[in-house]
Amino acid sequence: MQPRRAFLIASVALGLGLATAPTRGFTQEKLPVVASFSILGDFVKQVGGDRIAVTTLVGPDGDAHVYAPTPADAKAMAAAKLVVVNGLHFEGWLPRLVKSSGTKAVLAEATKGIAPLEADDDHDDHGKGKGKAGHAHDDPHAWQNIANAKIYIVNIRDALSAADPAGKASYEANATAYLAELDTLEGEVKAAIARIPADRRKAITTHDAFGYFVKAYGIEFVAPQGVSTEAEASARDVGRIIRQVKAQKIPAVFLENVTNPRLVEQIARESGAKIGGRLFSDALSAASGPAGTYIRMMKHNISEIEKALAAGPA
Numbered sequence: 001m002q003p004r005r006a007f008l009i010a011s012v013a014l015g016l017g018l019a020t021a022p023t024r025g026f027t028q029e030k031l032p033v034v035a036s037f038s039i040l041g042d043f044v045k046q047v048g049g050d051r052i053a054v055t056t057l058v059g060p061d062g063d064a065h066v067y068a069p070t071p072a073d074a075k076a077m078a079a080a081k082l083v084v085v086n087g088l089h090f091e092g093w094l095p096r097l098v099k100s101s102g103t104k105a106v107l108a109e110a111t112k113g114i115a116p117l118e119a120d121d122d123h124d125d126h127g128k129g130k131g132k133a134g135h136a137h138d139d140p141h142a143w144q145n146i147a148n149a150k151i152y153i154v155n156i157r158d159a160l161s162a163a164d165p166a167g168k169a170s171y172e173a174n175a176t177a178y179l180a181e182l183d184t185l186e187g188e189v190k191a192a193i194a195r196i197p198a199d200r201r202k203a204i205t206t207h208d209a210f211g212y213f214v215k216a217y218g219i220e221f222v223a224p225q226g227v228s229t230e231a232e233a234s235a236r237d238v239g240r241i242i243r244q245v246k247a248q249k250i251p252a253v254f255l256e257n258v259t260n261p262r263l264v265e266q267i268a269r270e271s272g273a274k275i276g277g278r279l280f281s282d283a284l285s286a287a288s289g290p291a292g293t294y295i296r297m298m299k300h301n302i303s304e305i306e307k308a309l310a311a312g313p314a
């Protein structure tokens with residue numbers, strides 16, 4: 001009779017037994033941490049392991065440039081001990097959320113110490129960002145260079161250790177192991193780029209999310225939309241890019257997981273370039289998708305890029 005209840009009682013007894021032990025058992029509260037978007041959420045989980053409980057605000061395939069926070073986000077912020085953000089003006093909606101949630105959490109910028117790239121912004125409508133305080137023209141997509149991702153990890157490790165000093169050794173061990181994985185990943189990306197003939201290392205993306213990738217790995221990406229998805233590309237920008245694709249024989253245009261495919265499809269149609277698959281720029285896929293973690297995202301992207309660019313015209 002009632003094997004389930006018997007099991008429950010046994011579990012409770014076990015739990016109580018561990019709770020009275022002098023060392024920390026599974027009854028210890030996990031450190032509540034908020035990460036502003038999915039890529040940071042993965043980084044924080046990699047370093048925090050099972051000592052922390054992460055809430056990610058902008059989820060898989062979400063666009064953090066234009067996010068509207070929910071009441072649940074404010075609740076998570078209020079409960080958090082640590083909030084990890086990208087910085088470089090990526091999360092324009094964050095200051096208001098911090099204020100409205102009344103959070104007392106420490107705010108850690110994962111890009112601290114990274115030299116930001118200037119947004120390469122010759123788009124007609126980039127004036128929209130003008131007049132804002134600070135460096136509105138920093139390119140926020142620093143994670144697209146794996147060398148920068150390592151700085152994110154070190155910053156996250158230090159922020160977690162400060163918020164939860166008892167976990168310092170654990171965060172250090174997790175970070176060291178993950179940094180070694182990033183070293184391997186970096187080698188793989190460089191090797192893949194080296195396999196693409198030099199004159200074919202160029203492509204079109206929807207928004208200017210790959211500036212750090214381009215600079216680190218020696219490939220050229222052109223985008224009709226600027227570093228934010230906030231402003232739409234003008235007809236003049238699109239016309240200029242179509243001419244550029246034809247003149248420079250740019251082999252492929254890529255779709256992005258966070259942007260509307262219409263623009264890229266139009267450029268492909270009118271320029272004759274092929275559509276080279278979908279790149280993950282500003283967000284991971286769902287866990288079951290092709291880019292459920294940062295490492296899987298970078299592997300997916302480089303594999304799509306190599307597939308589209310390595311082979312010559314049919």
Ligand SMILES: [Zn+2]
Binds near residue numbers: 141281
């Ligand atoms: Zn972006």
